[in-house]
Amino acid sequence: MTTAKPDDAFRAASSYEDYMGRWSRQLAPRFLDWLGAPAGADWLEVGCGTGALSAAILEKAAPRSLLAIDPSAAFVAHAGGTLGSAKARFEVGDGQAPPAADASLDVVASALVLNFIPDPAAALRAWRRVLRPGGLIGFYVWDYPGGGMGFIAAFWEAAAALDPAAAAIEQGTRFAFCTPDGLKALCRAAGLPEPRVEALEIAMRFPDFEAFWRPFTLGAGPAGGYLAQQTAEHRAAIRDRLAGRLGKGPIDLPARAWAARLPLP
Template sequence: MAQRPPDVWARGHAYERYMGRWSRQVAEVFVAGLGGRNGLRWLDVGCGTGALTGAVAARCRPRAVVGVDRSRGFLRAARAAVPAPAGFAVADASALPFHDAVFDAAVSGLALNFLEPPGPAVAEAARVVRPGGLVAAYVWDYAEGMGLLRHFWDAAASVDPAAATRDEGRRFPLCRPGPLHALWTGAGLLDVSVAPIEVPTVFNGFAELWEPFLSGQGPAPGYVATLAPAARDRLRTRLATTLPTGPDGSVALTARAWAVRGRRP
């Protein structure tokens, strides 16, 4: 069996057009729900283009907030988008370059399912927060709640059955309440809870929805990049026929994420 190409995360601008605008909405809701006092020290693990880091910096008046990611391209975009007091560094989520208990909160947005395995990253996040500190994250509900990707992969599988193996709904069983809860409790965290976050994803027309899939950034655009022009056109046509399109040509969908939180003993 041919090996699946790795997911590409390198070009911040392309990611923003594809998924970043929706991830910023989710980040705002997520941070608003965390509560907590001002002046805390925050770590954003797998910060990407800085959506969650920026929400923390804007809403929480942090003493410090640091975003780490393996993608230098994404970090360049994050540095350009998020002003001080935010700082950024290249780092592996499974081997964080920080001493024990130096942060008050460690958070992560839309990254956990891309860490294989995710357990070491959660353990590292727990290690670097103080006793009683917060460890929280959110991931897309790929299987059921991410309307854009659900329509895309269903259309892809209808014209190319082999595409089903690349569907994030199948690839990421972690992105459900039960597995997330188990991951947090398995890391020794207390008072664990999981809750949904849902935001609207509205496109002015099909072209606005389709063009970001040509960017090559992430699993679905990465799949499109492998297709010959004729196969790409078949997928485009099939997807267009399955979407809920309004009289003005707009496409109104929703995106759901699952947020998990707990505290270090």
Template sequence: MSRTPDAAPASGGLVFNDGAAYELMMGRWSAQVAQPFLDWLALPHGLDWLDAGCGNGAFTESLVLHGRPASVVGIDPSAAQLAFARQRPATAAVRFLQGDAQALPLDDDSVDAAVMALVLFFLPDPARGVREMARVVRPGGTVAAYHWDLAGGGFPLQPILDAVQAEGHATQQPPSAWAAALPASEDLWRQAGLVAVHSRRFEVSRRFDSFDDYWRSAQASPRLRDLFATLPPADLQRVSEGARRQAGIAGDGPIVLKATANAVQGRKP
């Protein structure tokens, strides 16, 4: 069975529509997780892969460079993100399709491995997304994902979010933040009929030239950008100063910040 995407795919979750901004904010963080994640999967070269919710191609590029696949299909609801992904030099042979991770436009049993990178908690129905990956994977194939450890404070922009909250402001939350916890992820994989399910955490770090460099990267986040546009300058300055304190940053020189991702994988019987 195959699925055909609607003319305007709508996952119901947050859709990013600026590939360059996403790269600055989150794509470079995702790339820090991608290689250790692929090493952990330890899958052979020459497989057919799906990158579900591929966004601007940050993980897709790492997969092509380090996983040596036979083929890759990248699917995302945002035409703008896909346009950015197609411009990456390493993704010239990738087949990018506009579509919904909860209704994949692929035949049953059509790939060897399906992956979601930083996507699961954005889906209104994560269970459906996992079932869709399981549907398109061939028997014996792998279904896997990584996502930020939101409950454990592992999100890369957590110092800023903590400062926002401390100042009494609110930001839009991912619709399914609960799914990012390891026990919840493992349950979703088992409920989809996958076996040999196991998980692990990855701690990664990223260097910024200064706190201001980090702060600028956060402006690309729709959840923060929309809030910051409504704040008076004095309020925004307090949030910035609070984020410095939350991150333990005192000076103006280069900084290294850490984030934690939860990963899960399972096999289709």
């Protein structure tokens, strides 16, 4: 019925915006208020995507400079094209090897990215390397394992019920470390101080079932990437199962992220 190989499908900027960017845009300013980074700082943003957190950093954090990187050339072009600023540079890059000199920056921030990086501990070590003494690491990830990202959890519950291969790649299993304890353990494994981890939540409401379902059909993100590999018949079966469970709407779902704050000595 499917391959068990995940396709995270971070390719088309407008599809990603409709699928996830619009929600991350709501979370980003809340995260920055919580993070409390100093004004006038030199920032690295890892995995900027279409620019949800980059926009908030430029609007709210009064940075001296912002280097925003992402491996997706299409996302970098979108973010750079919509967020022109003399203070900001948008570049294709890997969060495990950020293109910045040792001890050259004040803040490394990242939104909904750490779980997508192949070696997150290596990434954290690299972020520490580019920070000056007293620097700050801050990031957030969705609460996939706890079902706190209800939109995605509902999709994978339906997919896994109909296709055993989907159970192996559903995001709660794949990103099992996205819990407070898991994030703290990851930081310890990377040789970093233990972070403060707290929940940040936004309201996630879809006016009707079609508004809930359509983002999955855009081929963006792991769920969209999975759906795009399926036959029309299997896609319809997932849709029908979800419609039966969620009803006509409005549909209100939890959207909880775990935010981590690590000040360095």
